[in-house]
Structure formats: C-alpha cells, structure tokens
Amino acid sequence: MNDTVRQFRDFFVSLKLTVVLLVLSMGLVFAATLDQVNLGVWAVQAKYFHSFFVLWKIPGTDVPLPVYPGGYLLGGFLLVNLVSAHIYRFKRSWRKSGILLVHTGLMLLLVGEFLTGILQEEYQMALNEGQTKNYSESYRFNELVILDTTDPKFDDVVAVPEALLTTGSALQHPKLPFRVVTKEYYPNATLSLRRGATGENPSLATAGIGPQITATPQPLTYKQDERNWPVVFVELLGPEGTLGTWLLSPQLPAPQTFDYGGHSWRLALRAERAYKPFSLTLLKFTHDVYLGTDIPKNYSSRLRLTTPDGKEDREVLVYMNNPLRYAGLTFYQASFDPSNDHNTILQVVRNPGWLLPYLSCVMMTLGLVVQFGIHLLGFINKRRAVPATPA
C-alpha cells in the first residue's frame, strides 16, 4: 500500500472523523430546524439535506458560497467511514455479530436516504370527473414548452426546465426552426393589466397576450401554502429575424399560439409534466365530512386505469390510506378542490428506495436483539459458573 492510499485509509478509518461528522450533523440539523421558520420544510430539505454543501449567496450578488457540509456529504462520509472501519479496524467475531447487523442496517439507511433524495419523484394529478390524463404535474417545478401541433394525431414537444431560463440565456434545439432567447426571467411575479396610462414602461412582449399585461417581480416565497409564480419573456429568433417576444406564466390559463414555417406552434410556461405509459380517468369523486364540520371524514376517487395496448382496462378505488400502486408509482388520495365537488387531486410518488428504510430498521432491531442476547447469555453463563457460596 503506497503512502497516498494509506493516507486516505487512515483518514476514513479514523474514529476522530466519526466524531467530527456526528458533531457536524448535529449542527446541520440544528441550523436546518431554525431555518425552517424562514424556508419551510421542503426548501430546508433541499438546502441542508439533499445537497453536498449548504450554499450562501454573497449579499447583493448571485454568487453562491459553500459554507457548511450538506446532508449528502456528511452522510456519504459517514457511510465510507463506517465501511472502512469494518474493513480495516473492527475485528470480526461471532460475539460482535449483532453490532455488524446494526451497522449494516445503518449503512442501508444511509444508502436508502441518498437514493430517495436523488431518485424520488413527487408529482400530482388533478382530475375532473370524466377527464382522462396520461401525465402528472409537478407542484414545485415549471417548464417552458414549445409544441409543434401541426400533426392532427400528436404534438412534438420541446420542454425546457425553468432552471435553464435565466435572463440572457439562449437555446437552439434541433427540433425547432428558431432560437429561444430568454429576455427576462422573474422567479416570482404578479400579473396586472396594462391600462395604457402615461408613464407605464413599455412591455418587453410584442406578441400574444403579453403586450396587454405587466409583470411585477415579487420576493420568493417559501411558505407551505404558497407557491412562486414565475414569469418569463421569451423571444423567438428565426433566420429572418425576430418572430416576437412572448410573456409566459403558469398564471395564464391557456397556452399561446402562432404559425411559423407552415407549422402551428403553441407556447406555454406550465407545471413540469411526467408522462406515463397509461391513462387514468376519474369516474367519480366522493367527499364526506363529519356532520356540522368541514373536517374530511372520507374522500375517495373511483378511477379507470387503461393502457394503449388494451392489456389494462380496470376500475380502481383510491381512498385515504389505500393508494393505487402501478408501474412503480404510488397514487395517493391527497386532496380535492374545495370549490368543486367533482375534482380530485392525487399525489403521484415514485421512490425506488422505499423498501430500504424498512429493511434497515429490521436489521438494526435484529442486531440489537442479537447483541444484547449474546451479552445476556454470557452473563447467565458466568453466573452459573460461579459456585454457590454457603450461607
């Protein structure tokens, strides 16, 4: 083993590293708990735990600085530290088999949390009675979509995640005969009608509904019951020059359309979609409340699940604590529109690592039982071995 490898090994096997990582983890949890007041649960999870570093923006700039190790870094190092300790430091013996089980369970827990963090998808599907959908929608992320709707049978979609829509960014996609330039992007903004009053700044938008609307940037919100409404001004540039600048926002309830190059196009900034190889139709939504209150007693959705090949065509009932599990997805009865008795909102979750926390808990419990059992047996045997002393 050369010196460099030995240095790595010594670093990761060190018990000091374990202690430092645990102290840092406590600091992380403490800071995240306090920051939850400002950011809410989801943003805190993303900032502190589902990250390699906690980033802090230098005031007045958009430059992020890593100021503290994040959950992925601490968890990753803890995992490597534990595995290295088992390889190089711990001596394997039957008497310590319980500890091995507990530590293996802990490793699984760390791996499971990491997998959940990077692979879990959480979307929602809102359906009116009679409506069919083959996609779910994100309630946190948006996307700019440009659809070629010329063909009567399908739409060709180019989807640009909101994260790429920074002011001044440009995009040329092979499926688009024009370039897409983000002229202005507001992560959160309100829309208001232009009155044509004197003193109003001219709109950046030159096409669609945009020239009639003013977008006013607002501070980002992190509250649980609020969401940010982004606004983007997008200019499309063809070989002949500009095709126009459109104002797009998920607050606009309909996409905007235009014709170019003999094709029909549709533009929108909408909730990010995840398409499925199957469809769900809401047949009936039932909503009961406890008498004289608004407290939900029971709500359920009767759905029809169909696949294009006809292999699936069945009715399913989704209600509280009875989700539909299909194609690696779980559909929970999450909510409904209080102003519309014929609408359901399903939470759609994909989590390939969902089994690991259960397995790890079983292993850790078993490990503790085994370890305490071994000690108990040893203690009993020791007592038996001591000859009784005469009274």
Added chain:
Amino acid sequence: MRRVPILLLLVSVTLLSACRQAKVTSYRAPKETPDPLPPGLATASTNAASAPRPGTPAPPAPGSDMASTAVPTAEGSDLAWTAPAGWKPKAPGAMRKGSFTVPGPEGDADLSITAFPGDVGGELANLNRWRGQIQLAPLASGDLTTATTRLQQNGLSFVLVDFVSLSATKPARIVGAMVPVNGATWFFKLMGPDPTVSAAKPTFLTFLQTVRAPAAP
C-alpha cells in the same frame, strides 16, 4: 503535504455537487384529450411572419380553470365592493381578486372574484365554462338571451346567470355575474351546494349592488 489528497477529494466532491443539471427534453405526446370545459381565454394567435394580431381562442390547458386564475388589474383601477357580514373572507392568494366562504345549510359555497384582460373568449364561452364545472351541457348561442339577465347599476353592465345541476348526486348551483370594466372582464361566481347557493342568492344580488367602478383619476 500529507493533506493534499484529502483536499483533492473534497474539491472533487464540491465539483460533483455542481453536476446535477436540468436538461432540455423533447418527446412526442399524444394529442391531449379535449378538456370538458369549453374554450375560455382568448389568447392572441400570431402569425410570426407578420405583425401581432388578435386571433382565435386557444384551447385551455387541461385542468385549468380560468375563473380561479386571476390577472390582477393595475393599482387603483380595481372594482370596489362591500361584502355581507356573514361571508367569511379568505386569502385571495395569487389567483383571485377576492375570495369568500359563504356558509349555508348544506355545506359552504365559494365566492370567487377574478379579472381577465379583454372579453376572455366572449360571454358564451365563459358561461359554458361555468356550466361545465357543474356538469351541465353547453348552451347554444341562441340560448344566451333566455339564460342571462342583464343589469345596469353603478354605471356597470352586469350579465347575470343562475345554473343548477340537479342531475349530480349533490345538486350544485352557480350564481354568477360578469362585468366588463376598462377593457377587462370581471367575474363574480358563487358556486356550491344548491340549497346554500339558493339561500345566498338574494344576498349575492344585494352584494352586486355594492360593486363600484374605480373613481376617475
């Protein structure tokens, strides 16, 4: 020097953390099943080769509900109203200009106040959108006269409707009013269980009498 490899490791982890990037995707999607709600919002359709011009209405995004998506009007040009004491104000949020819970015998009804630029697709499209929300068949243009009541008060021209859906398991009713103001259309919609909305209708009509246009500058 002993710590150089460890530092290198930390730097590489830092760089790795910057690798999770969003990507542009393209795919072919089946034509969306037409929404049961009729078209509502008149977005401008533009021939990109020519100057912008108003065009035909675009189909609404699936699941969209124009009445609950408001484009607030400019500061100082909002309509003003006085809500009855029994109505419980709700936070209008990003979507509405005003929002109230209207309590009633068979569950609460919801009163929403929204505003949109232009005529938002016209009277027929908007009324049919409301009808779709309580599972009623769309009206034909010839039915407009009988289905609506026109009202002039406080210098505003209201179009009043009263739709009830008795076929649903829980009869639902919408009593609503549309009013064009300064190039925008305002919507006042009371929707909920039939007994509640029926009981609240007189109060709703009185409430409409309190709606006033912004004072001239």
